[in-house]
Amino acid sequence: MSVVAQVTTADILRFVSEVYKKYGPEPNVSHYLDLLRECLGRVFRATRAFDTSWSNASGGDLTLDGNEVALPIACQEVTRVEWDGSDNPLEITDEATLDAEEPGWRDATGEPSRCAITGRRLFLNSTPSDATGKLVMRGFGVPADNVALTYLPADLQMAPTKFMLRELFDPAKENEMGPYEKYGREWAEVEPRILEALRARARRPFTYP
Numbered sequence: 001m002s003v004v005a006q007v008t009t010a011d012i013l014r015f016v017s018e019v020y021k022k023y024g025p026e027p028n029v030s031h032y033l034d035l036l037r038e039c040l041g042r043v044f045r046a047t048r049a050f051d052t053s054w055s056n057a058s059g060g061d062l063t064l065d066g067n068e069v070a071l072p073i074a075c076q077e078v079t080r081v082e083w084d085g086s087d088n089p090l091e092i093t094d095e096a097t098l099d100a101e102e103p104g105w106r107d108a109t110g111e112p113s114r115c116a117i118t119g120r121r122l123f124l125n126s127t128p129s130d131a132t133g134k135l136v137m138r139g140f141g142v143p144a145d146n147v148a149l150t151y152l153p154a155d156l157q158m159a160p161t162k163f164m165l166r167e168l169f170d171p172a173k174e175n176e177m178g179p180y181e182k183y184g185r186e187w188a189e190v191e192p193r194i195l196e197a198l199r200a201r202a203r204r205p206f207t208y209p
Helices: 009-023 029-047 095-101 145-149 160-168 174-200
Strands: 051-055 068-070 075-083 091-093 114-118 121-124 135-141
Touching: 009 029, 009 145, 009 160, 009 174, 029 075, 029 135, 029 145, 029 160, 029 174, 075 091, 075 121, 095 114, 160 174
Parallel strands: 091 114
Antiparallel strands: 051 135, 068 121, 075 135, 114 121
């Protein structure tokens, strides 16, 4: 039985560079990588296929500063917040509710019982004295680039290149109108298949043996 090789981020960037440079522009690997991440972010946000967690344990992704913490850049949605054990979920509310129901919560100390999320910040309703390793946040995010590609079956792992090339070509330039339309059509055709595949494999990464 033949084994299909796993596509990597390097494979994606190499392919895009080879296609794009035929039209004259200088390769810009940093920009290509930004477009890949934008593509993956879109499809994982639409499918909620990557269920994960973050914590403030040593080496974790969360850093608690007083009673607030910045959400990780890969976090798209928070579904549960726990304090000092998975059997102790915090009620998730908003700042206005805490202001109305717990006046002075911003300066309160002690073990938290509730939290609020505003933009990219999470606030506890009190500042704990001993916090290391106690905060766990669960939700949906975007996995690292190479990991994200393993969620796609073999015939779709190069599909993000369609999105990237559509974004790279400028339809205002005569020599780029053709490839812009070509990759636009191809991305429109393949995007629904990516979403369907991710939803089918939600919370179960696909890898080759």
